[in-house]
Amino acid sequence: MQQVIIAQTIEYVKNQLSGAEGGHDWFHIERVWKTTKRIAAEEGADSYVAELAALLHDIADPKFHNNDESIGPATSKNFLQSMQVDADVTNHVVAIIENVSYKGGHKSSSFSSPELDVVQDADRLDAIGAIGIARAFNYGGFKNRKMYDAAIPPKLDMTKEEYRTSTAPTINHFYEKLLLLKDGMKTKTGKRMAKDRHQFMETFLEQFYGEWEGER
DSSP states (O other), rough: OOOHHHHHHHHHHHTTTTTGGGGGSSHHHHHHHHHHHHHHHHHHHOHHHHHHHHTTTTTTGGGTTTTTTTHHHHHHHHHHHHHOOOHHHOOOOOHHHHHHHHHGGGOOOOOEEEEEEHHHHHHHHSSSSSHHHHHHHHHHHHHHHOOOTTTTTOTOOOOHHHHOOOOHHHHOOOOHHGSGGGGGOOOOHHHHHHHHHHHHHHHHHHHHHHHHHTTT
């Protein structure tokens, strides 16, 4: 029965995210889901709960809904209830969705679980490395932001609201979030996977600046 619910959730999410921005579309969800399964297996977490949360975690990303953080959890809860998923599983999944996002590094809840750690690491792994770089510039282009402007330095002490509404160049996002994610991984598997992806971003930035200045 669990696999049936997972399969139906996949179809639901695919339909809901049809036409979504390229960095937050079904393919992002699919990558996070696959990584979640891998980490959950290695860490001994509840794969069913983690998979459902991974599949539903961006069903209504606040950045595309006027920064309303209530829509995603509510939508997910309604869907799970319509599928007659057990209440304890539903509540756990919703709690993960409420707490999985980065939010500028500002924590707003004391909720924790091994499954939250798994999904959070999987989601953050998709924000770094080659895919993370591609997603950052895709979103920057979607928002018509500059790639880089030396006159606009990264801001490392943003409030949650400043982080949500920032219009800074895409390169700044590396310093304001992406390069900080490696050290925030919760699981052993996530920490291990983050190392190579983090190094790839460091190498990319070195190459980027060299090309920007005409030195490479």
